[in-house]
Amino acid sequence: MAWEPIYRLVKKIPRGRVTTYGDLARVLRVRGGARVVGYAMAGCPDGQGIPWHRVVGAGGRLIINEPHASKQRRLLETEGVIIRGNRVDMSLYFWLPGRKGAAARPRNRNKSGSRD
């Protein structure tokens, strides 16, 4: 399969940010939707700088099973992403792919100083 577009987009996810399988599927118009994107990520080649850990489930939930779950969690925390329970705060870290690298926190509603 040609998952290249998916991998390429995942590589564009900024450090300390996350996106979801569903959004990737929608932006890339993947036939099978989120499910297939997940399948693609599961088989993503290693050692190619693909930040697969920045891809989470809908709502910022970490749905991956062990042993990758721990790894993803550790990697995200390393990038400064606060993980609470089994999910991350989408209002702070969600990143929408595509569009010239612009676009970012569509739901960021904080009025205090945000750290970008």
Add this chain to the structure above:
DNA sequence: CATCTGACGACCG
């Protein structure tokens, strides 16, 4: 060709 499984997501109780 029939089934099962999986790094998903929306719904429902």
Add this chain to the structure above:
DNA sequence: GCGGTCGCCAGAT
């Protein structure tokens, strides 16, 4: 908020 069901599609057996 949690757990179960169903729909989705691509491999594996």
